[in-house]
Amino acid sequence: MSTAFDLDVWVREARRTPFPFTLSGVLFELPPAGELDKELLKKVNLDAPSATDIETLLKAGLGEQWPRFDEIPVPLAALGELFRQWQKHEGTPLGESPASTDS
Template sequence: MAELTDNGFDLDAAWADERKPAFRFRWAGTWWELPHLSDFDWRVVALADEMDLEAIREALRMGLGERAEEFDKHPQPTPAMLKLFDAWLNHSGMKPGEAPGSDGSSPSTEEPSPQTSTASTASASAKPSSARRRSGSRSAS
């Protein structure tokens, strides 16, 4: 493992070997570039992948960096931006719902509720009902 040095694990070197190609796209007659989503903070990607529109917008702004203000000057219709995000996911080898941190359901962390009463088939009433007993027939007399 080349990243292991006398001082420990060199994450900088390991990460440099893992970098993927950027995602290029054209919008409003201009070419733009976004980093591969594996280069992104996984927390941002997970929120955006939940289709949180504000998180998608923030991911695009972060990815565009210094060019974000220029991009913001162009119209950004929701369907177009969702197509862009889907294409960015696809380029990064992910499908919607597969971003890091969004691996589907997780086990419940809720503890069972404490039992509030004991099981019983007997009535809790102190005295029997005083209501008249019905006869088996429902026909009018």
């Protein structure tokens, strides 16, 4: 009899390190993107994220830090770069699994 795949174990073991960054001298931290809730997939286009999609992902990632982050003026280009650096920190683009190599 085979053992069922335990997704809870996979979630615990797959965690990566948070992504720290500063803005206006304030330290913020984004979680590993894989820890964000799957509900976000219904709200954003990960293949070609718009400015609104990026804001939605950052807001979800920053959680309780969002109000402080949101009060600091930031150019849109800087938000795009923050998003790219977060993806780079993850090692793969958001929405792509390192296991999907045969596509």
